[in-house]
Amino acid sequence: MSRFSFNQITAKHWDLVDLVKGLVEADVDKVALWREPVAEYGLERSAALVRDAGLEVTTLCRSGFFQEPGWFDDNRRAIDEAAALGTGVLVLVSGGLPHGSKDIKGARQHVADAIAQLVPHATNAGVTLAIEPLHPMYAADRCVINTWDQAMAIASAFPSDQVGVTVDTYHLWWDxxxxxxxxxxxxxxAIYQLADWITPLPAGVLTGRGLPGDGCVDIAAFNAAVEKAGYTGPIEVEVMNEELWQRPGREILAAAYSGYSGDIDPAKSTP
Structure with a gap:
């Protein structure tokens, strides 16, 4: 279980206090947090809660959305939030096209320029900006960075401890x-995340991911690739699924770990 991290969005309706309690009871010591529930509970209270429970916050999700007015200030706040929570990784989702625009090339250049503006603040805070390429179906409205090459082209302009890339099996499996x-x-x-691609796609594709092992992604091949790269960090299970969210939090946690352990170490049992 040493590398398993439970991404908070996988049990979206599990409130933070109960989530932390459930993780501790299951001997899970890593969690990825999301900005919205952290803000709802309070940043300082959230930081104290996970710290007192002995949990490692592997990432804070998410920032970016550089097409929005006020992106600069919001992303600086996100960096500060990550530092306050004790995580060194902030996941960036670039955002889609500005309203009414068809200039995807210009939007991608804006993402690169925006990240360059944020790097000094992130470096001072000890936070790595983890660019996440999303599946191309999200290019218009959520993320104009859609391929590994596009993310690396931006990241490689900076040292790896300043800007990295998120490996998410759900978004990259098709390439x-x-x-x-x-x-x-x-x-x-910067971080490795697991989710599966299930078919037929649910009506809401944003919330149509499967637990590891439930779909068509060759997760074992991704495991081998990140291992060959030398990555030894946390492995997050990050699944957005409306049906899954209706289940009790502890049941979701057990299912997430079962999917994780089946791909990472079949000898392990659920927590």
Whole structure:
């Protein structure tokens, strides 16, 4: 269980206090937090809660959305929130096209320029900006950074401890070149996240991910690639699924760990 991290969004309706209690009871010592529930509970209270429970916060999700007015101030706040929670990784989702625009090339350049503006503040805070490429179906409204190459082109302008890339199996599995590139990524991998691609796609594709092992993603191949790259950090299970969210939090946690352990170490049992 030493590398397993439970991403908070996987049990979206599990309130933070009960989530922390459930993780401790299950001997899970890593969690990825989301900004919205942290803000709802209070940043300082959230930081104290996870710290007192002995939990490691592997990432804070998420910031970016650089097409929005006020992106600069909001992202600086997100960096400060990550530092306050004790995590060194802030996941960035770039955002889609500005309203009414069709200039995707310009939008991608804006993402690169925006990240460059944020790097000094993130570096001072000890936070790595982890660019997450999202599946191309999200390009218009959520994320114009859609491939490993696009994310790396931005990240490689900076040291790896300043800007890295998020490996999310759900978003990258379709790319027949990505595994070889991940193998060569070295310490550019900031975080590794697991979710599966299930078919037929639910009506709401944003919340149609499957637990590891439930879909068509060759997660074992991704495991081998990140291992060959030398990545030894946390492995988050991050699943957004409306049906899954209706289950009790502890049941979701057990299912997430079962999917994780089936792909990472089949000899392990659920917590």
């Amino acid at each position: 027949d070149t990505v595994l070889d590139k991940i193998e060569q990524a070295g310490d550019r991998i």
